[in-house]
Amino acid sequence: MNNPSSSPSPTNQPTDVVIICAGIVGLAHAAHAVANGLTVTIIDRDHHAAGASVRNFGHCCITAQSGELYQLAQTSRKYWLEFAERAGFRAIESGAVVLARTEAELAVLRELSAVREPGQVEVLTAEETRARLGAGAPPAKEADDGDAAAPGAWPGLVGGAFLRDDLRVDPRTTAARLADWLGRQPGVELHWNTSALAFDQDGGLATVSTPRGELKARQVFVCVGHDVDYLFPELAAEHRIQRCALQMSLAAKPTGLELDPAVLTATSMLRYPAFTDMPAAAALRDEVRQTRPELLDIGANIMFTQRPDGTIILGDSHHYHLTADPFQDESVTTTLNTDIEARMGQPLEILQRWQGIYASSDVAPLLVRDIQPGVTVVSVTSGVGMTLSFGLAHRNVSRLY
Ligand SMILES: Cc1cc2nc3c(=O)[nH]c(=O)nc-3n(C[C@H](O)[C@H](O)[C@H](O)COP(=O)(O)OP(=O)(O)OC[C@H]3O[C@@H](n4cnc5c(N)ncnc54)[C@H](O)[C@@H]3O)c2cc1C
Structure with a gap:
């Protein structure tokens, strides 16, 4: 080819x-x-x-x-x-699942559900969220000694939402x-x-x-x-186009995990416009600023998807430059991947890392x-x-x- x-x-x-x-x-x-x-x-x-x-x-x-x-x-x-x-x-009609670990996250999901047509944004309990993540959810993690709230698969959930209309492609x-x-x-x-x-x-x-x-x-x-x-420097300058560089990883297939939907988290709700339009988004941003400021510092949108071969695409961070900085800070990748491991309740084996770049503008x-x-x-x-x-x-x- x-x-x-x-x-x-x-x-x-x-x-x-x-x-x-x-x-x-x-x-x-x-x-x-x-x-x-x-x-x-x-x-x-x-x-x-x-x-x-x-x-x-x-x-x-x-x-x-x-x-x-x-x-x-x-x-x-x-x-x-x-x-x-x-x-x-x-291209599969997988929908997407948003994981909620706090009431502030759930509040954004409830508000979005209320303004959309019935069924498009389905607010879920923790158990319903786990069910949406597929029959082959990751195996339960061993309970730490004395940890009464021992995490099972997808620990720490208080609920979530199913976004019906989202698609997945490879x-x-x-x-x-x-x-x-x-x-x-x-x-x-x-x-x-x-x-x-x-x-x-x-x-x-x-x-x-x-x-x-x-x-x-x-x-x-x-x-x-x-x-x-490269072709139209004046146009790019007028539209204030920058290169947004994102750090990404690919993990080996976690045992038993079969996950069609994309999985989004709190930081996704701070980036996509339908969520940020909701009145409850301001409180969520304050909560993340207080509890996980490092996620805002790296422009995190912590999410993951599974490829047809079972491997998991993990990401991402956002750094903005006219010419993208080729040097990736390992601590950024560690922050992203550690968070996803905590959500899954098991360690991941990282197979690949890469940098993605897309065009970004604050004009439109x-x-x-x-x-x-x-x-x-x-x-x-x-x-x-x-x-x-x-x-x-x-x-x-x-x-x-
Ligand atoms: C890490 C990452 C995660 C993302 N996740 C998502 C997601 O989940 N959902 C989503 O909707 N979007 C996502 N995006 C954004 C999305 O990938 C991009 O917006 C989209 O792929 C842009 O497509 P494109 O065809 O414009 O650019 P590209 O795919 O970059 O293609 C541009 C092409 O132009 C060619 N080219 C450039 N200059 C010339 C020239 N002078 N002559 C000939 N050829 C030229 C290049 O070789 C290249 O093939 C993500 C982006 C990144 C980087």
Whole structure:
């Protein structure tokens, strides 16, 4: 797969659409264009997708969005499921479980449940939460001597919530499978190891210069993720785009654990807008500030998901820079992983660590900007590009037919 020799130079025939990049945002634009009968050329500078789209949790966090993003997320959900079936990648209607260990956490969940349609956010007791975490919950931890409240599986819970509409995909295989499928569709060219260098116009068409020649199209979507500043420094500066660096780990499969839903915790409720919109979120932030200030210091969103092979993706922290600092502080990873071990009630065997980077802006959660006729820059600048990809792409591509 992805042998450069299997990626010949573009034919340089004009197409309806040129997509710069084979991350999930670019591929979702390509999928909608193909589904609507448009001819498409996709290029990516790398030899296979290796950006944010393969480094994340694979959690389509539909329920915890609000406003415009919530509408986009629900549209995205529909098309994630549709294209999973067409392209043959795994997307499951798993929902997500939020673990609550304090009354302040439960209060946020109750408030969100009250403002959503019945059943979308189901507030759970501790036992119901454990049941949602699957029949194969981790084995009970040995009780410490004299510890009357000896933890069983998922110790310390006071309750939780089930977020019905969330989806799960496998981040390590989804982009590759979607790219392979797109590459086999009529009217599609996919070229790896082909960088977009500059943009212009010629005879009513937009042009893209690449080291393999010039591409022409009626519409170009530039979906370069966090690298907008490399091509359009003024636009990136205006939108105040920074690189958000996240520390992640992969743990070996805990014995017996079969976990479809994504699992979120208190710090997730301090980051996703549907939770932070709730009046009770302020008290929760105060509680975390008093009891676990180190979690706020590292911008933690402690959550985890299980891959199809049983391994667990653990994360994450958030550090913001124009150029991401490559040096990862081990104490950050220890803080995250120790917290997850405590929630599961058992130690985890760490197999891999990595850094993920996504585009972040305090100006707006999305950047969609026509920078010249027929050239549109698209970047999700709020860390939920998996969640929004197919909905955002649907909205953008719909303008073309
Ligand atoms: C650790 C981590 C966890 C996350 N968890 C979640 C989650 O659970 N749910 C969620 O919704 N979102 C999550 N996100 C965010 C999500 O992963 C991103 O928003 C999304 O993947 C961005 O997709 P993209 O296609 O824009 O960027 P990328 O996947 O980074 O792809 C960009 C592509 O552009 C190519 N490229 C760049 N410049 C050029 C050029 N000049 N010419 C050609 N090609 C170029 C690169 O090679 C790359 O393939 C997470 C992100 C990280 C890092």
